[in-house]
Amino acid sequence: MSGTVTWQLAPDQQRVAWVTLENEGKFNAMSRTMWRDLQSAFEQIGARTDVRVVVVQGKGGHFCSGGDISEYPSFRFDTEKLRNFHEVEVWCALQSLLACDVPVIAGIEGNCMGAGLEIACCCDLRLAGATARFGAPIARLGFPMAPREAALVAKGVGTAVARAMLLAAEVLDAPALHAQGFLTQVVHDGHCGEQARAMAVRISTLSPQATRLNKQALRRLDALLGPHSQALWVESVQNQDTFLYADSAEHREGIAAFLEKRSPHF
C-alpha cells in the first residue's frame, strides 16, 4: 500500500478545496488506496455546501503517471478482480468527480498519463505547464484501456487524439492539447498552482446556483451524447468477454517487463 489522496480547504480561501495526489517516487501513480481516497475526498467535498470550486493537483512537479503498476500482479490476472477494479474501484472514483456539482480545475504539471489523463478528463477546466506530457501508452503494457475509461478519454481529448494515444502509444505535449481544446490554458512550468488558485478565486465569486445548474445540464448532455446511460453501452460493457484478457501472456509480459525495467516482447 502506498500513496495517498488528501484534501483541504485553502487556509485563506475557505471556498476552495485542494485535492492532492501523492505517491512519492512514482510520479503519483494511482494505487488502489488512492482511488478509494479520491472517491472519499470528492464525496466529502460534495457534502460541503461552503465549497465553491475544487482544484486537483499532483505533488512534486507531476500530476499522475498512471496506475501503480507494482500492485497489478496482485489482481489484474483474474477476470473478476480486474472487472471489479475497473468497473467499481476506478469507475466509482471517476464518477465521484463527474458527479461533483462545483467546478473542478486540474492543475497539471509534468506527467499526465493513463489514470492521470482519466482524472483530468473528469475535470471541467484544465491548466497545464508548458512541458506537461499527456498519453496512455498502455499498449506497451499488454492491456487495453477499460471501455468506459476509453469512452471518457475519447470524449475528453477527441477520438483522433485518443486513437493516437491508445493505438500508437503517442505522447502529446501541452501546446498540442491546448490546440485541440482539451486544455483551458497553458502556463509556465511550475505556475499551475498559482494560476489554478487565481481561476478558483474568480470562480468562487460566481453564482453557485448558476454553476451547479450549468454543470448538471452539461453532465446530462454528456450522458446522452455518451455511453453512460445508454442501455446498449451498458450491455456491451457487461459483456462477459471484456476482461477475459486478464490472464493472458501479453498482459503478464507487459507488466512483468515494466517491473523488471526491460522492454516487453509481444
Place this chain on the structure above:
Amino acid sequence: MSGTVTWQLAPDQQRVAWVTLENEGKFNAMSRTMWRDLQSAFEQIGARTDVRVVVVQGKGGHFCSGGDISEYPSFRFDTEKLRNFHEVEVWCALQSLLACDVPVIAGIEGNCMGAGLEIACCCDLRLAGATARFGAPIARLGFPMAPREAALVAKGVGTAVARAMLLAAEVLDAPALHAQGFLTQVVHDGHCGEQARAMAVRISTLSPQATRLNKQALRRLDALLGPHSQALWVESVQNQDTFLYADSAEHREGIAAFLEKRSPHF
C-alpha cells in the same frame, strides 16, 4: 420594447439575404421583440425559393452582446414565464435558423456573448474579426444557460470551451475559437461584411439542391448525436425543476446588480 431584427436581399445580389441584429446602445442585445423578429425573418427567408444563402450580422461593430437584461425583471422571476421565454420564444427562433435549408453565414465583429453565441452556433459558417470576443458569462448574473441552449453551445464550441465559458465565465478571442474549429475564418476587424459577401457569392453559385440535401443530412445527424429528438432529453428538459430557480435570491441579485451597475454579491 427596443431593438429590431430586419432582413433584405442584397440589391445587387438577389440570391443573398442579409439579416441584421440591431439594438442601439446595447451592442445589439436580444430583446423579446428581436427574438420574434429573428424567427419571422428566417421563416420569410425559408419561403423564398430564390434565396441561396443568408448572412447574419450585427449593426455598428458588434454582433450581439447577449439578452436585453433591462427586460428581465418583467418575466424572469416567474417559473412559467421563464420556461416559456426559453422553451418557446428563444428556442423557436433558434430552431428557425437551424431549420433553414440554405447555408447561413455569421459575420461576427466585436461582442458575441450569450444569446449572440447561441445564434452563431446555429449558423453553418462563421467569420469573425480578429478582436471579436466570445463567451457566456451569465454565472455573473446568477442564472444558468437554459439546457437546450447549453447543449447547442456545447455542440458548437465543444464541451471543454463550453465549460470554461459557463463555469468560469471565461471570454475567448477569435484566434482561440478558430483553433478550436468553431470559426471558419478570422478576418481583419471591420472586414466581416465584405468577406461574408464574398463567401455568400461563392456559395450562391453552388448547387442549391446539393446544399439543401447536405444541410438536411447534417441536421439529421446533429439531431441524432444531440438531444433534440431524444426522448430522454425531452423528458429531462420538461422536468418541472428546470426553471425553479426563477424566483431565487441569486437570480434577482445578479440581474439587479447588472442593472444598478454594481458587482453582484452571491
Place this chain on the structure above:
Amino acid sequence: MSGTVTWQLAPDQQRVAWVTLENEGKFNAMSRTMWRDLQSAFEQIGARTDVRVVVVQGKGGHFCSGGDISEYPSFRFDTEKLRNFHEVEVWCALQSLLACDVPVIAGIEGNCMGAGLEIACCCDLRLAGATARFGAPIARLGFPMAPREAALVAKGVGTAVARAMLLAAEVLDAPALHAQGFLTQVVHDGHCGEQARAMAVRISTLSPQATRLNKQALRRLDALLGPHSQALWVESVQNQDTFLYADSAEHREGIAAFLEKRSPHF
C-alpha cells in the same frame, strides 16, 4: 474500368501491410473497381493474423481526388443504382476499413478529396504532407454527399469543418486539419511514406491484443455516439427520398460540366 487498389506486406517488415490506391492520370480517383478492390484488400488483411498495422497511401504524389467521375453517367442517374452504389459498394468498402482490428495509418500527399477524405476518415492515424489539400466540393457537381458518408466525415473532421467543406466547397490545407485534430502529424511533402513506415514499425512492437481491444472499444463507442447502429438513423437513411435526386437536372449538369471541363451552371 480503370484503377486498382492493391496490397502487399512490406518485404522487410512482414507485420506491416501497405494498401495502394492507383488510378493514373486521375489522382487516384476511386472507380467502382477500386472500391471492390479496397474492400477485398481489407478483408484479406483482416484474415491475416500476422499483420499488425496497415498503411493506406496513394500512388504518385496524391492520396485520392474523389470518385472517378467518368463512370458516373453509367449509374448515377437511376435512384436504385445510385442507392446501391452508396449503400452497398462504397459503404461496405468503408466498413471494411472501420472493421479492421489493427491500426490503419493514412499517408496523405496531395489531393485528399471526397472519396479520399472518406477513406482517410476510416483510418485511425493520419499523416499528411504540408501541402496536402482536403475537401469535398461536390456541391459543384450538383449532388450531395450520401448521408452515411456525410456522418462519417462530420465525425472525422468535426461538424464545423464538414459544413465548410460541404456547404461552401471550402478546401482546407494540412495545417488547418492538424489544428483541428484530424491529422496526427504534418510532415514535409514527399515524406509521408517514410514517416508512416516509422510509425508502423513503432506500432508493430505494441501489444496486438491491447490494440485490438482498444480498437473494438473505440469502434463500439463511435457506433453509439454515431448513427451506425441507431434505429432512427437507419430509418432515415432508408427513407425512399434520399436518392431521388439521381435523375435531376443539377446532378446531370454538374457531372456533364466536369467531364466537359467547363463551369457548371445551376
